[in-house]
Amino acid sequence: MRYPIEQGFVEVSPCIELHYEVYGQKDGPSLVVVNDFFSSKHIWVRYFAPVLSRYKLVVYDLRNQGSYNKIQPLVNSMRLDDHVADLAGLLARLGLEQPTLVGLSTSTLICKRFALLHPEQLAGLVLVSPFFSPFGEARKKLLLTGWLHTLNMAGPDALFEQLYAQTLSCRTVQEGQEVAFLAQKAMFVNTSSVEQLRAFLALAIGHTDNAEELRKITVRTLLLAGEQDFLNSPSSIGLLARLLPDAEVAIIDFCNHMPYFESKTLFEKALLRFIGTTEPVACPG
Numbered sequence: 001m002r003y004p005i006e007q008g009f010v011e012v013s014p015c016i017e018l019h020y021e022v023y024g025q026k027d028g029p030s031l032v033v034v035n036d037f038f039s040s041k042h043i044w045v046r047y048f049a050p051v052l053s054r055y056k057l058v059v060y061d062l063r064n065q066g067s068y069n070k071i072q073p074l075v076n077s078m079r080l081d082d083h084v085a086d087l088a089g090l091l092a093r094l095g096l097e098q099p100t101l102v103g104l105s106t107s108t109l110i111c112k113r114f115a116l117l118h119p120e121q122l123a124g125l126v127l128v129s130p131f132f133s134p135f136g137e138a139r140k141k142l143l144l145t146g147w148l149h150t151l152n153m154a155g156p157d158a159l160f161e162q163l164y165a166q167t168l169s170c171r172t173v174q175e176g177q178e179v180a181f182l183a184q185k186a187m188f189v190n191t192s193s194v195e196q197l198r199a200f201l202a203l204a205i206g207h208t209d210n211a212e213e214l215r216k217i218t219v220r221t222l223l224l225a226g227e228q229d230f231l232n233s234p235s236s237i238g239l240l241a242r243l244l245p246d247a248e249v250a251i252i253d254f255c256n257h258m259p260y261f262e263s264k265t266l267f268e269k270a271l272l273r274f275i276g277t278t279e280p281v282a283c284p285g
Contacts, residue, residue, distance in 0.1 A: 002045050002052070010060075012089030020060035020090065021045075024052035029123070030099035031275070032058045034087065034107040037200035038163065040066055040191040047260040048102075050268045051275070058099070060090060062107075064196050078203045083110045088118060100124040100275055105167075105257060106131045106204055115219045125221040126274065129229055129257045132209045134239040140231060141205055148201040156197060160188045167257035169228050214243035221247045222274040226255030226262065248274060 004021035011017045023045050031051055033044045041059035048057055062083055087110060091099065100123050103111030108127040115125050133140065143166075151159045164184065165173065221244050225237050232240070234251045241247040250270035255262040 002049070010090050010093045012063075012086040012093070016063050016086065018060050018063065018086060018090060019066060020058060020094070022094075023057040023059075024055050026056060028054055028056045030056045030058055030096045031102060032087075032091070032096065032099045033102045034104070034110055035060070035062050035065060036103075036105040036107045037062075037065075037204065038106070038188065038192065038197070039104070040187065043187070047264060047267065048271070050272055055275075056096075058094065058096065062086070064199050066191060078199055080109055080113060080203065080207045084113045084117065087114055088121075091121065097121075098123040100126065102126040102128065104128045104260070106200070108132065109204075109207065109209060112213065112217070115217045115221075116213055119218045122219045124275065125217070125219045126224060126271065127221060128224045128260065129226065130223060130232060130237070130240060131204075132211050132240075133232055134211050134236055134243070136211075137209055143231075144201055144205045148198065148205065151194065151197055151201065156189050156192055156194060157185070159197065160185050166230050169226070169254055169256040169262060171254050172256070172262045211240060211243060214240060215245070217244055218246070222250060222270070223247060224250045224259065224267070224270055225252070226257060226259040227251050227253045228256045230257055250274075 002023060004023055005026055006022040007020065009017040009019055019041075021041060031048065033041075033048065035041055041061050044059045045052075045057065051057060063086055064078065098121065101111050101114065103109075103126070105128070108130045109132065111125060111127060112132070115122060131140070147159060147162060150162050223237050223241055223244075225232060225234070227234055237249055237251065241249045252259040252263050252266045252270070260267045
């Protein structure tokens with residue numbers, strides 16, 4: 001089990017404090033992971049473990065997210081730019097210069113926007129399972145509306161079951177079976193209130209995205225996705241890469257929307273290759 005070398009709260013705006021944790025090397029180059037809308041920061045050290053012997057890994061919970069941040073008043077009227085500003089505040093207050101920024105699923109919207117506004121602040125950008133399509137937003141918004149309906153009608157347990165079936169491959173669901181399902185469900189339900197989930201889904205539904213913005217991103221970028229991703233096929237990821245001035249693509253076979261969970265070894269190899277480490281390094285215990 002790994003423990004953070006630093007943790008605490010950072011005030012990013014009046015009445016908004018974000019809880020963060022730092023792992024790995026105190027003086028190493030920074031890798032900052034931005035939670036998706038349904039996750040907790042605690043899980044990422046498991047999937048980014050190979051970088052810990054060289055990098056400073058920074059994870060944090062978004063506003064309205066996580067067990068620590070529940071003590072704050074819930075802000076229901078969130079905008080994507082609120083999260084972008086929160087991220088800018090976090091980097092500034094922690095003194096993180098030129099980090100590599102990692103977005104996963106819904107948080108790729110935050111990271112993409114941050115890279116547009118603050119390209120000079122980043123060394124690299126990793127977008128895992130991008131939550132935007134070269135063909136527009138109609139299908140994505142139908143999916144999000146369905147998730148919100150499930151949450152409102154049947155609660156977080158039912159929403160998790162829907163997400164579990166849609167975001168994991170048939171292979172993973174079959175092999176994991178009941179044990180993996182129950183473990184992930186317990187984590188999801190324990191760290192996500194109805195109010196939190198509703199606020200994030202409302203944000204995602206209301207946000208208008210434009211993949212053409214990718215043409216303006218000057219930061220070196222890795223697009224990493226599963227071959228069976230429910231939102232973007234490999235050919236769609238290829239179209240997104242063509243829009244980016246400096247892009248690399250990594251497609252992981254037999255994975256859906258969570259390649260870091262479904263194929264941890266191949267995910268780590270793709271990440272390490274992009275950030276400049278050609279071989280996996282020994283991880284501290």
